[in-house]
Amino acid sequence: MINATFQVDFVHRLRFTRNALDPENPTWREVLAPTGAGPARVLAFVDAGLAAAWPGIDQQIAGYAAAHPQSLELAGATVSVPGGEAVKNDRRHVDEILDQIHRAGLCRQSYVAVFGGGAVLDAVGYAAAIAHRGVRLVRFPTTTLAQDDSGLGVKNGINAFGKKNYLGVFSPPWAVVNDIDFLATLSERDFRSGLVEAVKVALVKDAAFFRRIAKSTEALARRDMDVVSNVIRESAVLHLRHITEGGDPFELTTARPLDFGHWAAHRLEEMTDFELRHGEAVAIGIALDTAYARHIGMISEEDAESILVCLEDLGFELHHPALEDGRSVLAGVDEFREHLGGLLTIMMPAGIGVGRDVHEIDAEAMMSAMATLARRRAGQERLAS
Numbered sequence: 001m002i003n004a005t006f007q008v009d010f011v012h013r014l015r016f017t018r019n020a021l022d023p024e025n026p027t028w029r030e031v032l033a034p035t036g037a038g039p040a041r042v043l044a045f046v047d048a049g050l051a052a053a054w055p056g057i058d059q060q061i062a063g064y065a066a067a068h069p070q071s072l073e074l075a076g077a078t079v080s081v082p083g084g085e086a087v088k089n090d091r092r093h094v095d096e097i098l099d100q101i102h103r104a105g106l107c108r109q110s111y112v113a114v115f116g117g118g119a120v121l122d123a124v125g126y127a128a129a130i131a132h133r134g135v136r137l138v139r140f141p142t143t144t145l146a147q148d149d150s151g152l153g154v155k156n157g158i159n160a161f162g163k164k165n166y167l168g169v170f171s172p173p174w175a176v177v178n179d180i181d182f183l184a185t186l187s188e189r190d191f192r193s194g195l196v197e198a199v200k201v202a203l204v205k206d207a208a209f210f211r212r213i214a215k216s217t218e219a220l221a222r223r224d225m226d227v228v229s230n231v232i233r234e235s236a237v238l239h240l241r242h243i244t245e246g247g248d249p250f251e252l253t254t255a256r257p258l259d260f261g262h263w264a265a266h267r268l269e270e271m272t273d274f275e276l277r278h279g280e281a282v283a284i285g286i287a288l289d290t291a292y293a294r295h296i297g298m299i300s301e302e303d304a305e306s307i308l309v310c311l312e313d314l315g316f317e318l319h320h321p322a323l324e325d326g327r328s329v330l331a332g333v334d335e336f337r338e339h340l341g342g343l344l345t346i347m348m349p350a351g352i353g354v355g356r357d358v359h360e361i362d363a364e365a366m367m368s369a370m371a372t373l374a375r376r377r378a379g380q381e382r383l384a385s
C-alpha cells in the first residue's frame with residue numbers, strides 16, 4: 001500500500017492600483033510571467049454591464065496590449081459576457097466562453113483576462129479552469145464584492161439544478177488586479193452589496209476592523225473613496241490570508257468561516273429567483289444568524305445589536321418577505337450540508353470578531369429568529385431575548 005503525500009506551491013498575486021488600463025501603468029504587464037517565447041497570449045473577457053458603463057473599454061484593452069508588445073499580445077477581439085447572475089444560471093454561457101478560448105488557440109501558458117463582477121469572474125474562471133485543465137486567469141474585479149472578496153477566492157463556478165455554485169472547481173487565479181477606479185460606475189445597490197463581505201470577514205476574524213467599519217458607515221454609504229479603498233483593501237487581505245495561511249484553501253475540512261451568513265443567503269437567492277443580490281442576501285443571512293445566536297444565548301445583546309445596526313447603517317434591509325416561508329428557508333441548511341459534505345458545520349457569531357462552529361441548527365429557534373427580524377423591521381425591536 002502506498003499513501004504518498006505531496007505539496008504544490010501556488011503564488012497568489014494581488015495588486016492594488018488605479019487606472020489599470022493606462023498604458024503607463026505597468027501592473028498588468030508585470031504580473032505576466034515571461035514566456036521565453038515572445039509575448040504572453042491573452043484573451044480578454046468583459047462583463048457587459050461594465051462595458052455599458054465604460055464604453056471605451058475594448059479599445060483601452062487593445063491600446064494597453066499595443067503599448068506593451070513585448071509583454072502581451074491579444075489572442076482575439078475582446079469578448080463580451082452577460083453581466084450578473086444570468087451568466088451563472090445558463091450553462092450555455094460557459095460553452096460560449098469555452099468556444100472563444102478554443103478558437104483563440106490559447107494554451108496553458110496563455111492567459112484569460114477577465115474584467116467584471118463576481119458572477120462574470122465565477123463563470124469565466126470556471127471555463128478557464130477546465131479548458132486544457134487550466135488556462136492562467138488574471139482577474140480584474142470591478143465591483144465592491146469582487147474586489148473585497150470573490151476576486152481573491154479560489155472558487156469558480158456556476159449554478160445548476162436550481163442550486164448555487166453547483167458546478168465548479170477550486171482553482172487559484174494567476175493574479176488579481178484591484179483597480180478601485182472601476183467602482184465609480186457601480187449602481188448604489190451593487191456598490192452597497194459588496195461591502196457586506198467586509199463586515200462578514202471582520203466579524204469572524206478581526207474585531208478592530210469591524211469597529212472601524214461600524215464607525216465609517218456614513219462615509220461608506222456616501223462612497224467616500226478613501227474610506228472605501230481602505231475597507232476593500234483590508235477585507236481583500238483578510239480573505240487572501242485565509243486562503244494562503246488558513247491551512248485549508250481547497251476546503252477539505254468542514255470549517256467554513258468565510259461562509260458565515262451564507263447558508264441562508266444562498267437559499268434566499270434561490271427562493272427569490274436571484275432577484276436579491278448576493279450581498280443583500282448575505283446581509284440578511286448574517287442578521288438571521290445573529291438573531292439566532294442571540295436566541296440561543298451565544299452572543300450578548302450589545303454585540304448582536306451592534307452587528308445589526310452596522311448593517312442597517314450601511315443601508316441593508318435585514319428582512320425579506322421570503323423569510324415568511326421559514327421552512328423553505330431552513331431547507332438551505334440541508335443544501336449547505338449536501339454541498340459541503342460531512343458533519344454539518346455552520347459558523348455563528350459568538351461575539352464581535354469571534355465565530356463559533358455549530359453542528360446542528362435548532363429549527364424552532366431559527367424560526368423565532370426569522371420572526372424577530374420581521375418584528376424588528378416593523379417596529380425596530382431590539383434583540384433582548
Ligand SMILES: NC(=O)c1ccc[n+]([C@@H]2O[C@H](COP(=O)([O-])OP(=O)(O)OC[C@H]3O[C@@H](n4cnc5c(N)ncnc54)[C@H](O)[C@@H]3O)[C@@H](O)[C@H]2O)c1
Nearest residue numbers: 049053083084117118119142143145150153155182185186
Ligand atoms: N467565487 C467566490 O469565492 C465568490 C465569493 C463571493 C461571491 N461570489 C459570487 O459573486 C456573485 C456576485 O458578484 P457581484 O456582487 O460582483 O455582482 P454581479 O457580478 O452580479 O454584478 C452586479 C452588476 O454590476 C454590473 N457591473 C460590474 N462591474 C460594474 C461596474 N464597474 N460598473 C457598472 N456596472 C458593473 C454587472 O454587469 C452586474 O449587472 C455571486 O454570483 C456570488 O455567488 C463568488
Ligand SMILES: [Zn+2]
Nearest residue numbers: 197262278282
Ligand atoms: Zn459571499
